Amino acid sequence: MPHATLSIPPSAEHVRVARLVAVAAARRVGLTDEHIDDVRLAVGEGVSRAVARQLAQGVAGDVSMVMSDLGPEFTITISDGADFSGPETDDGVALALIRALVPEVELVGSVLSLRWVQAP
Amino acid sequence: MHFLRSLCHSSDVELDVTTRQESGCTVINVVGEVDVFTAPTLDEALSSAIADGGTCVVADLSGVDFLDSTGLSVLVKALKRIREADGSLDVVVTADRVAKVFRLTGLDKLIPLHATLEAACGLESSGLNAENYDEPSHDGEV
Numbered sequence: 001m002p003h004a005t006l007s008i009p010p011s012a013e014h015v016r017v018a019r020l021v022a023v024a025a026a027r028r029v030g031l032t033d034e035h036i037d038d039v040r041l042a043v044g045e046g047v048s049r050a051v052a053r054q055l056a057q058g059v060a061g062d063v064s065m066v067m068s069d070l071g072p073e074f075t076i077t078i079s080d081g082a083d084f085s086g087p088e089t090d091d092g093v094a095l096a097l098i099r100a101l102v103p104e105v106e107l108v109g110s111v112l113s114l115r116w117v118q119a120p
Numbered sequence: 121m122h123f124l125r126s127l128c129h130s131s132d133v134e135l136d137v138t139t140r141q142e143s144g145c146t147v148i149n150v151v152g153e154v155d156v157f158t159a160p161t162l163d164e165a166l167s168s169a170i171a172d173g174g175t176c177v178v179a180d181l182s183g184v185d186f187l188d189s190t191g192l193s194v195l196v197k198a199l200k201r202i203r204e205a206d207g208s209l210d211v212v213v214t215a216d217r218v219a220k221v222f223r224l225t226g227l228d229k230l231i232p233l234h235a236t237l238e239a240a241c242g243l244e245s246s247g248l249n250a251e252n253y254d255e256p257s258h259d260g261e262v
Contacts, residue, residue, distance in 0.1 A: 012155075012157040013157045015155060016153065016155060040186065040217075041186075045188055048188065093189045093192070093193070096225075097188075097189055097221070097224055100224045101224070
């Protein structure tokens, strides 16, 4: 599974699907149970944030999530269609939680990347 | 789309929220996953309990295996309203993955966490905060 992609409509009811898929992918690449719990919560926060951004701007396109298994690195990239970088709709709580849960976090525009590196 | 909806609405994802009176407290029993989609159900139950005059409110999350920041926001909103009425909000948490969300956000400093419903209702002295966390300050900013 070098790469797998999930696209969901920007609706709160579909966030759980993203969590389920991300957890399944994390298990497949061999993350520990503790990290899998972190994946579940971080992806939930990240996808909820993406959905909220699109709804706030009235963007109808899908939110996408790409899971990449690159050797020791497992990366989940969440992209939304919002084209603004204004204040967070939740005062930044979601991003703060994500940064507390994920070893490497990168936010560039509307693309949020979460990266775990497994020990050899 | 049908596939996504069937995943979202399968029987194991419904958030079940029931309210009852016990030991002088309003106990809100929550079972399922609390996220951006289901949190309004918890919000509605807490709001109803407060509107009905409940000042000793216990949210029993022992049946919850997932809670995100949306769920925390609902609890903080309820805490503000209950404090305005000089009441208290206590939470029962048994899953570490749920307790972790309280710890990471510091909310465990504001809301007393308990391992059992009896402790949350004041029938036992020990709670998660007393055992594993700093004692929450009831004077803290919400």
